[in-house]
Amino acid sequence: MSVRRRSINWNVGVRAAVAVICTFLFIAPVLWMVTTAFKTGNQAFSGEIQWFFTPTLENFAEVLGGTRLTYALINSLQVSVISSIVAILLASGIAYPLARYEFRGRDQIAGTILSLRIVPPIVTIIPLFLVMRTVGLNGSLLSIIILHVFMNLPLAVWLLRGFYEDVPKEIEEAGAIDGLGSVGIFFRMVLPLAMPGVASTALLCFVFSWNEFLFASVLSNAGSQTVTVALTQYVTPVGTEWTLIMAAGTVVAVPVWLAALAAQKYLVRGLSLGAVK
Amino acid sequence: MTTSITESPAPRKAARRSGAPAGRRPKKLGRYLAMSPGLLFLAAISLYPTLYSLVVSFMRWNLSSGEAARFAGVDNFVGLLTDGLFWNSVRVTLVFVFFSVLIELVLTFGLALLFFRGFPGDKLLRALIMMPMLCAPVVVGLLARFSLEPTYGIVNQLMRSIGLPTTEFLGNVDLALPTLIAIDVWQWSPFLFLILLAAMQGLPEEVIEASKIDGASWPRIIWHQFLPLLRYPILVGVLLRLIDSFRVYDIVYMTTRGGPVDATSTMSWQIYNVGFRAFDISYAAAFSWLLLLLVLLAVNSLIRRMVARS
Numbered sequence: 001m002s003v004r005r006r007s008i009n010w011n012v013g014v015r016a017a018v019a020v021i022c023t024f025l026f027i028a029p030v031l032w033m034v035t036t037a038f039k040t041g042n043q044a045f046s047g048e049i050q051w052f053f054t055p056t057l058e059n060f061a062e063v064l065g066g067t068r069l070t071y072a073l074i075n076s077l078q079v080s081v082i083s084s085i086v087a088i089l090l091a092s093g094i095a096y097p098l099a100r101y102e103f104r105g106r107d108q109i110a111g112t113i114l115s116l117r118i119v120p121p122i123v124t125i126i127p128l129f130l131v132m133r134t135v136g137l138n139g140s141l142l143s144i145i146i147l148h149v150f151m152n153l154p155l156a157v158w159l160l161r162g163f164y165e166d167v168p169k170e171i172e173e174a175g176a177i178d179g180l181g182s183v184g185i186f187f188r189m190v191l192p193l194a195m196p197g198v199a200s201t202a203l204l205c206f207v208f209s210w211n212e213f214l215f216a217s218v219l220s221n222a223g224s225q226t227v228t229v230a231l232t233q234y235v236t237p238v239g240t241e242w243t244l245i246m247a248a249g250t251v252v253a254v255p256v257w258l259a260a261l262a263a264q265k266y267l268v269r270g271l272s273l274g275a276v277k
Numbered sequence: 278m279t280t281s282i283t284e285s286p287a288p289r290k291a292a293r294r295s296g297a298p299a300g301r302r303p304k305k306l307g308r309y310l311a312m313s314p315g316l317l318f319l320a321a322i323s324l325y326p327t328l329y330s331l332v333v334s335f336m337r338w339n340l341s342s343g344e345a346a347r348f349a350g351v352d353n354f355v356g357l358l359t360d361g362l363f364w365n366s367v368r369v370t371l372v373f374v375f376f377s378v379l380i381e382l383v384l385t386f387g388l389a390l391l392f393f394r395g396f397p398g399d400k401l402l403r404a405l406i407m408m409p410m411l412c413a414p415v416v417v418g419l420l421a422r423f424s425l426e427p428t429y430g431i432v433n434q435l436m437r438s439i440g441l442p443t444t445e446f447l448g449n450v451d452l453a454l455p456t457l458i459a460i461d462v463w464q465w466s467p468f469l470f471l472i473l474l475a476a477m478q479g480l481p482e483e484v485i486e487a488s489k490i491d492g493a494s495w496p497r498i499i500w501h502q503f504l505p506l507l508r509y510p511i512l513v514g515v516l517l518r519l520i521d522s523f524r525v526y527d528i529v530y531m532t533t534r535g536g537p538v539d540a541t542s543t544m545s546w547q548i549y550n551v552g553f554r555a556f557d558i559s560y561a562a563a564f565s566w567l568l569l570l571l572v573l574l575a576v577n578s579l580i581r582r583m584v585a586r587s
Contacts, residue, residue: 016396022388023402026467030408032431033420045429090315097308109316111584116323118580120524120572122545123565126552127326127333150322153315182307211413213527218553228415232531235419242423249416256411264404268475271468272513 030253037247044243059247069248072230076210079141079226083148084205088198090149091156092164096186098157099164100172110161114273117154121214124150129218139221147215152205155273159204159266162274163197164190200266203259210256227252334563340556353563363564365539366547367571372454373543374522374575377461378515385466389473390499403474410467418531421460422447447533453540460528465521469514476510477503509586516579523572544568 036044038055063069097103098110128147129138137143167190175185191198213228220229231252234245260267334353338346357363392399409417424430425446433443446456484506488498504511526545529535535542535550542550548568552561 012394012396015391015394016398019388019391019396019399019402022391023405026406026463027408029420029424029431029463030412032424033416036423090318093311093313094315097312101308103305103308109312113319114584115580116319118520118572118576119323120545120565120568122524122526122548123330123569124323124326126548126558126562126565127330128322129553130329130333130558131326146322149318153319157315207411211415213413213415213530214549228413228527231413231415231419235422235531242426242429245419246423249412249419253412253416256413257408260407260411261404267407268471272472272510272517 033246033253034250036243037250039243041241041243059243060251063244063247063251068225068233069227069230069251072225072227073251075141075220075224076226076228079144079148079216080206080209083145083152083209084202086145087149087152087156087205088160088202091153091160091201092186092191092198095157095160096164096190099161110157113154113157117273121151125215125218132219138219139224140219141224143219144216144224144226147219148209148212151212151215152208155208155270156201156205158273159201159270160194160198162269163194163201166197167193197266200263200270203263204267204270207256207259210252210259330562331566333559334566336559338557338559340558342556346559349559353560354567356560357563357567362539362542362547363567366542366544369454369540369542370523370525370544370568370571373458373461373525374519376455377458377465377522378518380458380462381466381469381518382511382515384462385469385473388466388470389477392470392474393477403471406467406470408467409464412464414464414527415531417460417464418528421456421528421532425456448537450537450540453533453537457525457528457532457541460532461522461525464528465518469518472510472514473507476507480506509583512579513583516576516583519576519579520572523568523575544571 037059038057039053040056040058043053094109094113098106125147132138132143137146171189171193172185175189180188210226211228212226216226217229217232220226231245231248234241234248263270333346335348335350336346337349337352392403412420424432427433427443427445432446437443444452446452480503484502485498488502493501524545525543526549529541529543529546530549533541535546544564545568548561548564551557551564
């Protein structure tokens, strides 16, 4: 800390300047997407970059006023929220015993669950497509929800395990003294204390589900499109309306930025499966 | 009350340690009860389909032909190994994975070094840098198409303004794959950056101070202190990036669709083509098994090291 204070000199200035340039390179395309979303066609396609312009909400009105994206947004919201909640519930059941008890096969269970993260989705989707077809779930939101739970469960188990481990053991022992059973201890003591971590895990599951494309595209039909699938239909061979597409892209990206902002503190841990804290 | 405080935890601990059966069984049952829904779900949705797909890979089964599936032995695998498109997709995938992960690692190590000592406003910049990786790959694909568009795409506009010719990045056989790598680097560098930065900020201050007192230069400190101490976080970050870049699909779907002339036809993309466009389900299943094998070969040793640490 003391070093940090002392070194306010040219060195810091140079690093800050380089960092600002690097940051700009990362956000420039995003800025361009968002600003284009507020432009009229003429402003966007004048052949010269328009730095200053009067923003218009026309594109958003058209994108959200039509049925296609709005419908897909509702679908995505259902899929992401339900699959996140189910993933958290199922994962908690696995993660809490993994965090608290020593028992035979514990490490094997944890390792096997982690290894599921390695399998590329394209490998899983072929047999699962056939299974869903056989049981008649093809084209339903339920089939997408099931696959998103499957996708997020390993992540959630590994994260929650770390968060439940962080709850001091003494508190649980105190709960036991007060006559609580393990279910009571979990719901009344552990869960409230681990809540920030659990909520962040849920937000991350939400983000992954919201952004997912392959499962959703293979399993959805016209009625069960999620937002990522709906976006692909904006690109047509004839006359691509880029201002509309950029508005749609912005609408799809904003919920994720908000969710990540809320989970920021645990983001690194979450993205690295809790391996880096 | 007082007696229960001193007495109650003790027998529980003792029971746990000695493995005494009394009073333990219901608790143990409870934890398996809690775990069973999740584990059963995972088993149902991974084990069964995995075995199913293995069976399918030894059959001849095309959903569009209307013919019933029949046993075909190793035909699919032999077919793949003599299929130029298969080998092309292996090459494209390996080039993509190798260069994107390598460039991301080098780039983000430098970027993390830039940030780790902190400066006014570093938290804000760090939050902004995260934006690309939070965009859905589908959105990134759209954005890339728009940015690289020859006439009004921002990249070409900027290039023209400094006197460079208009370039069709995604439509050029030689440029398409490097462009996809660049897109991946842009989107996922923030991820490695955050991991490396968190790891660097967790380094013990004394190590750096001690080296400085010894008169070590920064490059020496980085090489001899940082790299060894950061081996594990680097390993985890690279492992996760490897796993993810082997599955690159969304970006390909949105930008090049495998073209031009299969220059960007990754394995995931090719499997999708075979399975869901040609509906040759059994060929796709065999293909996907070879992809899984390749991924496992590539990450196996890293995973073992990672598991050994945790």
